[in-house]
Amino acid sequence: MSLHSLRCKEFGVAMTENRMSVTRELTGEGLEIRGRLPPGLCGTLYRNGPNPRVPDGDAHWFLGEGMVHAVTLGPGGASYRNRWVVPAGQVRLLGKANTNIIRHGGRMMALEEAHAPVMFDPSSPGATGPMPTAWHVGMAPFTAHPKHDPRTGELVFFGYAADGPWSNVIRCGTLAPSGRLTWETRIRAPFCSMIHDMAVTPDHVLLPVLALVGRADRTDRSGFGFAWQPELGGRLALLRRGGDGREVRWFDAPPGYAFHIVNAWEEGGRLFLDLLVYDEPPLFPRGDGGHGSCGSVRPQRWSVPLDGRGEARVAGLPDVTGEFPRIDERFAGSRHTRFYLASRAPGRAGGFHAITRMDAESGQGDQFDFGTDASVSEPVFVPRAPDAARDEGWLLAVAWRPDWRTSRLAVFDAGHIADGPVASVILPQRVPDGFHGNFIPDAHPGRGIA
Numbered sequence: 001m002s003l004h005s006l007r008c009k010e011f012g013v014a015m016t017e018n019r020m021s022v023t024r025e026l027t028g029e030g031l032e033i034r035g036r037l038p039p040g041l042c043g044t045l046y047r048n049g050p051n052p053r054v055p056d057g058d059a060h061w062f063l064g065e066g067m068v069h070a071v072t073l074g075p076g077g078a079s080y081r082n083r084w085v086v087p088a089g090q091v092r093l094l095g096k097a098n099t100n101i102i103r104h105g106g107r108m109m110a111l112e113e114a115h116a117p118v119m120f121d122p123s124s125p126g127a128t129g130p131m132p133t134a135w136h137v138g139m140a141p142f143t144a145h146p147k148h149d150p151r152t153g154e155l156v157f158f159g160y161a162a163d164g165p166w167s168n169v170i171r172c173g174t175l176a177p178s179g180r181l182t183w184e185t186r187i188r189a190p191f192c193s194m195i196h197d198m199a200v201t202p203d204h205v206l207l208p209v210l211a212l213v214g215r216a217d218r219t220d221r222s223g224f225g226f227a228w229q230p231e232l233g234g235r236l237a238l239l240r241r242g243g244d245g246r247e248v249r250w251f252d253a254p255p256g257y258a259f260h261i262v263n264a265w266e267e268g269g270r271l272f273l274d275l276l277v278y279d280e281p282p283l284f285p286r287g288d289g290g291h292g293s294c295g296s297v298r299p300q301r302w303s304v305p306l307d308g309r310g311e312a313r314v315a316g317l318p319d320v321t322g323e324f325p326r327i328d329e330r331f332a333g334s335r336h337t338r339f340y341l342a343s344r345a346p347g348r349a350g351g352f353h354a355i356t357r358m359d360a361e362s363g364q365g366d367q368f369d370f371g372t373d374a375s376v377s378e379p380v381f382v383p384r385a386p387d388a389a390r391d392e393g394w395l396l397a398v399a400w401r402p403d404w405r406t407s408r409l410a411v412f413d414a415g416h417i418a419d420g421p422v423a424s425v426i427l428p429q430r431v432p433d434g435f436h437g438n439f440i441p442d443a444h445p446g447r448g449i450a
């Protein structure tokens with residue numbers, strides 16, 4: 001069974017139609033804006049995702065070369081720029097850098113979990129190279145989902161398969177706001193798990209070592225060798241920030257697999273994390289080589305006792321079928337109420353066609369549906385002002401519909417999503433389905449970063 005057949009069978013044409021690569025690197029100024037951009041919304045939304053230079057129908061979606069799409073908003077209007085992150089000749093050295101793009105220590109970093117971060121200069125046609133050695137992150141793996149601690153400005157990270165492909169060693173550490181490495185330790189896990197995301201609180205790190213297991217003896221021709229083996233049992237690794245990896249506390253994980261963690265916090269002696277849980281991970285085969293299921297996904301709240309005495313617990317959250325969750329990240333690591341995600345109608349296969357805000361306590365949702373043929377990105381929350389109240393801000397998402405023949409950047413008032421976008425920027429080309437991105441205030445591609 002090829003991954004291509006799995007993808008097409010399980011996810012249907014609607015999900016793959018906006019997966020096709022674009023072939024041009026464009027710069028577009030003075031873009032058409034429908035509605036009115038909020039006057040204070042100044043900066044650049046960077047989005048990263050796979051965009052293979054040479055499309056290969058049998059290659060896994062996760063393995064395409066990263067392309068960054070940047071939409072800059074400001075008093076002068078809106079502009080767009082897209083570039084492959086890594087020059088073609090450097091992919092073997094730097095990796096594909098296709099999953100996320102963040103700023104830390106004054107540098108833009110394109111991330112993909114099997115490689116070191118790649119510095120990305122938005123004014124250049126491609127990457128400038130790997131992270132400088134002064135940052136001491138070397139070529140070891142570095143998650144695409146490091147977490148900024150809003151209290152300290154630190155960046156907490158991990159990397160699985162840290163002792164080489166398929167190894168069971170996980171590295172975990174912290175970069176100071178300057179980018180300097182201030183903590184690193186190693187954890188020995190029961191197996192090599194694809195750990196896509198992490199939970200971080202002011203004092204602890206939790207890594208979901210779930211049973212999507214990598215083994216060298218089942219790699220496909222593109223080098224992917226992960227399969228779902230729930231019989232091995234998932235584990236949760238709890239570690240004090242700054243601690244020694246040998247002190248890790250292990251818990252049996254609740255059933256299922258999660259790519260993404262919404263947020264985590266500590267309360268009453270427990271660490272809580274909200275996450276989006278699949279019965280089994282989509283896009284991957286089972287351990288016996290059989291087809292995985294498309295898998296339903298639902299939000300859950302997991303928790304573990306901080307003293308290690310007791311078990312992991314599961315609580316349900318209001319139901320929504322979606323992915324790519326975000327919060328108001330000024331408050332990451334403390335208990336949130338609202339989260340935002342790309343969503344789809346229950347029971348429907350395919351991509352995501354709506355933007356939803358969920359209230360985890362009341363179960364109240366607020367949603368805007370772009371239409372069932374649409375494909376919508378992760379919604380990125382941008383506070384209305386640096387000191388705005390929690391959840392007072394804008395949601396930025398890139399949406400595509402076949403009848404538009406291009407993509408649009410949709411700007412929502414995060415408090416009134418169902419009212420539809422307050423502004424839509426018509427982009428000069430289609431933006432293929434991607435993974436993650438961030439809004440960097442006052443960043444202007446082509447003029448360096450302010």
Ligand SMILES: [Fe+2]
Pocket residue numbers: 144145196259260435436
């Ligand atoms: Fe992700």
